Amino acid sequence: MAENDQGLAHWADINAAKIIREKGEKDVYTCASGITPSGTVHIGNFREIISVDLVARALKKMGKKVRFIYSWDDYDVFRKVPKNMPQQEMLERHLRWPITLVPDPWGRDESYARHHEVDVEQELHRVGIEPEYLYQTRRYRGSVYARQIRTALSRRAEIRAILDAHRTEPLPAGWFPVSVFCGACSKDTTTVLSWDGDYSLEYRCDSCGRSETVDLLGTSLVKLPWRVDWPMRWAYEGVDFEPAGKDHHSEGGSFDTAREVVRRVFEHEPPVSFQYDFISIKGRGGKISSSSGDVIDLKDVLEVYTPEVTRYLFAGTRPNTEFSISFDLDVIKIYEDYDKTERIYFGAEACDEKKREKEKRIYELSQTAGVPELMPCQAPFRHLCNLLQINSGDVEKTLDALPGLRPEQRDRLRARAECAWRWITGFAPEDFRFSLRGAGEEPAAVSDAARAAIRELCALIDTGFASLDEKTLGEAVYAACAGAGIEPRAFFPEIYRALIGKDKGPRLAAFILSAGRERIVEILKGY
């Protein structure tokens, strides 16, 4: 990708321009993504979906019509039971079945496949991604691809040659480019015995012994294997763009073979593509995913990052770059970066022209719907964390304490506050956490000098709170220390112990002002 492809600053726009250049002017551009819901759809898989969403948005911005399809490959075979699933034995019994027929081990949805689909569809909606979902079970079981399966069968020598060129072991003699699920036991442990050159196919099940002849125009048992299925659907849907992960884009990988199969067998040009890199997870410690065992999915990320900041992580990083999603102190920095991008977008922070264009585009692409008309009320994440802890996690009370928050901005900030609280309680380092001491609690042990300074400060806060700001209160702290004959360095741990029972805490003056007169006096008057 050229950095300044036609003056475009963002990778999504550069790719959109490339699609138009390579595919020519079209009424509709079809952008595709998809996955087999054979287990938890983890955050690395999400990178593909959002990459397509970003490119689709870029095409729309260029005035193009876009069809964004997401294929649930739920008629694929169930190959392996993921370790993080409940009811392992039940699932084991359904190996080699199509995943659409495997029961939901949680009993919530109509199948194992559907359970994972529902989870993902709900989370995608939250981040503003609304593709047209295609369910391959419905397509295959409805014999929608009968003609394409017949084409694959009639071109089997050619397909075989393409696949064998990239295999160490050639495909076995008698190989057919189809897989058949047994009509009696549902397993794909079948062998094709014959094909009549048209729509009639005979198979035998190696597990239960059943053999029968099926009509491709009416059967629900036959599908194409992945390396043929993928290019067939590129042709069927007219796909113009589909990215793929490193594993598919390797030399001789499924993208390479699909490219040849689609050209030679299905007579269609392959889509424009790019390779997206892996994502790692940082700073979760031993905390496993709330929803899916040890696999981190979009839902886990949305616990700590708002939908906009989640989009920002991906929109702000080129797809071919590996990056980490952090759950440690970096979370604060990422929110700060997002806020900075927002200020640049709204002209509230200076920045050079080239960078401004890029940051503005990243901001636009980070929004789940449109860009807000006015700059949202910014409450720095760190500050929110402190306020929330002062208010024992009461989000509404915390929002009430933010000056100048307009009613229409409240929802957006509530979402951020909820993330902040989950981060504090689930992931923040221990020395970042605190809670105000309760009024009835036994006072902390403090030195006489510290007690004298605390009393003086308490009197000042009680009577003069309204006129205090960070600067004057800070000066008052130093004056109280001087009056009581204690070094500020020695005083700070003592007053933090009095307030929060720890030696360290957030910056004192700002902290006292945020907590408010009543609560601080209630605690300090006990000294």
Ligand SMILES: [Zn+2]
């Ligand atoms: Zn069988």
